[in-house]
Amino acid sequence: MGDNITVLDDQNFWATIEGSKMPVLVDFWADWCGPCKMIAPEIEKLADELQGTVMVCKLNVDDNRETPNGLGIMSIPTMIVFMEGREVERTVGFRKKDDLKKMIDKHL
Numbered sequence: 001m002g003d004n005i006t007v008l009d010d011q012n013f014w015a016t017i018e019g020s021k022m023p024v025l026v027d028f029w030a031d032w033c034g035p036c037k038m039i040a041p042e043i044e045k046l047a048d049e050l051q052g053t054v055m056v057c058k059l060n061v062d063d064n065r066e067t068p069n070g071l072g073i074m075s076i077p078t079m080i081v082f083m084e085g086r087e088v089e090r091t092v093g094f095r096k097k098d099d100l101k102k103m104i105d106k107h108l
Contacts, residue, residue, distance in 0.1 A: 004047035006057040010064040016057065018085035023107050024055045025100070028071075028078040030062045035094045036077045042097040043079075046104075049097075054104055083107055 008016055008026065017024050027043050029036035047056035061068045061076055071080065071087070081089040081104055088107055091100075 002044040002047050004051045004056060005044065006055060008057045008059040008064075008067075010066040013059065013064075013067045014085070016055075017082045020055050020082075022053060022055055023088075023104060024057060024082040025104060026057045026059055026080050026082065028059050028061050028068050028073050028076050028080070030060060030076055032062075033076050039077050039079075039094050042095065042100065045097045046100055049101070050104070053108065079103075081107055 006016065017026070025043075025046070027036075027039070029040070043056060043058070050056065059067060061073065068078075075092050077094065078090060078092045079095065079100060080087050089103055091103060095103075
């Protein structure tokens with residue numbers, strides 16, 4: 001996993017999201033998920049490109065069930081953009097880096 005990606009879990013999720021002064025993109029994923037593996041390099045490129053502008057995070061849904069359940073996540077990969085601790089946008093399934101960037105740019 002890239003150096004510019006923050007790993008979240010059920011314990012630190014809300015403190016991290018609510019404590020961020022910048023938008024936060026969270027990738028909800030699992031090891032067994034094919035599309036999650038396909039999107040991982042796209043997320044890493046995005047994290048490198050947006051370093052200092054957007055906090056990019058990943059949360060493994062198998063290891064942390066409370067947070068995705070609380071957010072109503074039914075399918076993975078799910079990417080959610082948070083601003084000031086609130087969800088502002090969500091997408092499900094494989095997306096290219098440029099599509100994810102457009103989703104985030106709307107909130108910058």
